[in-house]
Amino acid sequence: MAHLLGAEALHLEYPTKVVFDSVSLGVNEGDRIGIVGRNGDGKSSLLAMLAGRREPDGGRVTVRGGVRIGVLDQGDTLDDGDTIGGVVVGDAAEHEWAGDARVRDVIAGLLGDLPWDAPLGTLSGGQRRRVALARLLAGDWDVLALDEPTNHLDVEAIAWLADHLKRRWAANAGGLLVVTHDRWFLDEVCTVTWEVHDRIVESFEGGYAAYILQRVERDRQAAAIEARRQNLARKELAWLRRGAPARTSKPKFRIDAANQLIEDVPEIRDRVALQSLAVSRLGKDVVDLLDVSVAYDDRQVLRDVEWRIAPGERTGILGVNGAGKSTLLGLISGDVEPTAGRVKRGKTVKVATLTQRLDELEEHLDEPVRVVIGRLRTTYTFGSGSKAQELTPGQLLERMGFSSAQLSTPVRDLSGGQKRRLQLLLILLDQPNVLILDEPTNDLDTDILAAMEDLLDSWPGTLIVVSHDRYFLERVTDQQYAILPGPDGAGRLRHLPGGVDEYLRLRAGVRDREAAPRRGAAAPERASAAGGSGSGDAAPALAGAELRAAQKEVAALERRMSRLQEQIDGARAALADHDQSDYVGLAAEMQRISGMEAELGALEESWLALSESVEAAGG
Incomplete structure (x- = not known):
């Protein structure tokens, strides 16, 4: 493979x-390189030197003649007075950039919901990040150097970016260097991982999962060196190996070696024991949202939300910015009052929220x-039974990556990740x-994220998580x-038996339905020429007896979904009265509930498809 750029004896x-x-x-x-390491070890500095943005104190960077390098910095360098279109395509005439398939793809993938002529000064931080990313990706580059490209992006945008980068060049063309803490993104895009640590850069073959395996092997050979990191890495590997098949089917992931390494590693969470402890701390009533709706002025944010949160439940919440996630969290915490329906809280419930604002630290700066x-x-207990651990606050700080020297540092002088x-x-x-x-993952490196996940694995309570970090969300929640x-x-509010993948499919369907009226309005002649049948994206037309049958089926599905939801809610409530020492029985009951939830998800899919057909027919 042809050489693109290199570094010699960098200091x-x-x-x-x-x-x-x-x-x-x-x-x-053809290299797709992910760069990982602890905060402060030099990942961004390495990227800047390789991209020509920073001069090393010693050594040199060489670039093959004619190679074009595009760089995405972490900082926001956009001018508030510019428009989205002006930033992305400059002064190019519309027929020029609209004729470029890559530019059209970038605009549709990142900016489809934004007004083309909107001034940048009116955009949020996440929207400005998408504009900066679109400007870069619309260009023609041999090498892309991306510093935390997923910052401020939601799950959909991250999935689009991963797909774009995989399709952008042929297999043996182009080069990618990416610094990111997003472990799902690393595994999805990268074929090589560079770990920056202790003044060196160590190369590993494969994405994040393969890197974890090789790092465990390295740590085992080093025996007592970095013992704590070894244990966390082995636990991380156990989750990767036992998780979704997509993670462990990577060609370079050596399954036999992985099985040998994790054969004595228990499941990351003892769900039954944690459920039992959660019930003893919370009782059977946690927070019930009963037919709740919330409106602000004339805008309806949430409608008809029915959710009975169980003791020990670990749930991730997905949704686009502005969908109502913060409002939902406020209903649970008590900071938001419903405009319809009611919220019922258990008597022993004590809610705490890790916000994005660091409010808890203001008085301690x-x-x-x-x-x-x-x-x-003076002490804090993690876990339950024989696995319970008594840790002092100092040991907790050490577990979360604080050194002894940092204990004397004023809070205001801590980095963003340390404050978090x-x-x-x-x-x-x-x-x-x-x-x-x-x-919760903002400003944290991959090792500290693993430490946070390890801490939460033994936390016996109800956990609600909103995060754009797909790996973290799947790692710490069960649904x-x-x-x-x-x-x-x-x-x-909709349950996702298929997890994040199901959410992305549903969101794609929402975008298609939103785009259909625009396509129809833009091309009425085409619809007419097709005999009035409309776009091929529309739901099949129903009429007469077929329409009436579909309407009856929709009503029947709604009744079945309602009954099944009642059964699920009843089964969850009954868990609190179950003999908590009967671990086998509890596990079987939880498995039965999961089966009912999967059935409910399938019914919802059928209901959605039929409802679209009925609505399209005017029924």
């Missing part, structure tokens, strides 16, 4: 720290970390039994729900 240092010492590496045609933690509990970790520890030490995490728009535009 980089700050007054108090050597970041790289004699690092040599290369990027060839001038205090050292040691002082802040010293005021709290301290915020979580303060909340956990207050011992809530319902924990809401709102985008997912989505907020999807109904016919009136208001959000409805």
Whole structure:
């Protein structure tokens, strides 16, 4: 494979720290390289040196003649006065950029919901990030260097970006360098992983899953070196190996070696034991949302939400920005009152929310970390039964990546990731039994994310998570729900038996339905020429007896769904009265509930397809 760029004996240092010492590496045609490592170890600096944005203190970077390198920085460099169209395509005439299939794909994938002439000053941070990414991807580059490209993107946009990068070049063409903490994205896109640590860059074959396997092997050979990281990595590997088949079917993932490494690693969570402990702490009533709707002024945000949250439940919430996720969390926490329906809370419920604003730290900014933690509990118990652990606040801090030197650091001088970790520890030490995490992965590297997941594995309570980090969401929750728009535009809560993949399919269907009227309005002649049948994307036309039969089937499906939902709610409520020492019986009952939820999801799919046909026929 042809050489694109390389580095020879790179050296980089700050007054108090050597970041790289004699690092040599290369990027060839067809390389898709993910760069991982702890915050502060030099990932962004390495990317900047390779892209020509920063000069090393020693050594040199070589680039093959004619190679074009496109760079996405973490910072926002866009001018508020520019428009979206002006930033993405510049002064190019519409027929020029509209004739380029790649530009059309980028605009549709990232900017389809934004007004083309909107000034950038009117956009949110996430929207501006999409514009910056679209500007870069619309260009023609031999190498793309992306620094945290998934920041501020939702699950849909991240999935689109991964697909675009996989299709952008032929298999043995182009080069990709990406710094990201998004482990799903790394596994989906990258074929090589570079780990930046201890002044060096170590190369591993494959994406994140293969990297974890090889890192475990490396740590085993090193025996006592980085023992804590080894244990976390092995636990991470166990989840990857036992998880969705897509993760472990990578050609370079050596399954036999993985099985040998994890044969003595237990399941990441003892769900039955945690459920039992959660019931003892919470009772059978947690938070019930009963036919709840919320409206702000004339805008209906949520409608007819029915959700009985069970003790020990671990649920992820998906939805586009503005769908109503924050409103839903507010209903659970008590910060939002419904405009219709009611919210019922158990008497022992104690809700805590890890917000995106770091509010819990405001009063402690001038205090050292040691002082802040010293005021709290002297010990904290994780897990249950024989697996219970008594940890001091200092041990908790160490478990979350704080060094002894950082204990004397004032809170205001901590990095964003350190503040985020301290915020979580303060909340956990207050011992809530319902924990809401709102985008908890911001500013955290992959090792610290693994440590946070390890901490949550033994937390015995009800967990509600909103996150665009697909890996984290699937790792710490056992089920997912989505907020999807109904016919009136208001959000409805829907269970996702198929997880994130099902959500992406449903969202694709929503986008197609939203685009159908625009396509029809833009080409009325085409519809007429087709004999009035409309676009091929429309639902099949129904009339007469066929329409009446479909209407009856829709009503029947609704009744079956209602009965099944009642059975599920009753079975969940009965778990609280079940003998908590009967682990086998509890596990069987939970499996039965999962089966009913899967059946309900299949019924919902059938109902949605039939409803679209009935609506299309005017029924």
